Amino acid sequence: MSDENDSKEVKPKNGFLNFMLDFGPLLLFFGAFKYFSSDNDPLRGPLASTAVFMVAIIIAMIVAKIKLGKISPMMWLSSVLVIGFGALTLYFNDPRFLQVKPTIIYSFFALLLIGGYLRKKPMLKYVFEQAFEGVNAEGWLKLSRNWGIFFIAMAIANELIWRSFSFDTWTTIKVFGFTAISFIFTLANIPMLLKHGLNLGIEEEHE
Secondary structure (H helix, E strand, O other): OHHHHHHOOOOOOOHHHHHHHHHHHHHHHHHHHHHHOOOOOOOHHHHHHHHHHHHHHHHHHHHHHHHHOOOOHHHHHHHHHHHHHHHHHHHHOOOHHHHHHHHHHHHHHHHHHHHHHHOOOOOOHHHHOOOOOOOOHHHHHHHHHHHHHHHHHHHHHHHHHHHHOOHHHHHHHHHHHHHHHHHHHHHHOHHHHHHOOOOOOOOOOOO
């Protein structure tokens, strides 16, 4: 009986795998765009990279289910939008459908987090509670507020960039620029979280 229960336990967390599942499809999207881009056919790169992105996100979901035991709500939302807007992009031969997808995702999370903050419900806690162990209620509220504002800024930035620059430039900024900014913003919130009980897992040894 104990062996059966052990086999049903949730699979352990894997930070590197989580990162690759989130970043891998974007990296393949960027690589496919660069590989298939053609001066003779301006749509070849955007359309081919869109198809690769759709396949990659489906594979990422399958790997997440097998290796991590579940698919996160954020991955579900992103995957549905990638596949939906990707299909529209391929059907209408118009990459603008894919470019507006991040705006919708960022806006959705901004409304969710800011709405939760105003109702004193830290929505971010339900997604990242295991990643930020020990953070108290006030810390989660502040983190949700900060990310809500950040997502508003990202939505505005995405709109300005895809409307002002080429698909090539937008792709580069989306894959590397937005990822780097998100990472820096995450680190910028660490001092605040430490003041509100964040446990980094560093234990002092006493003789």
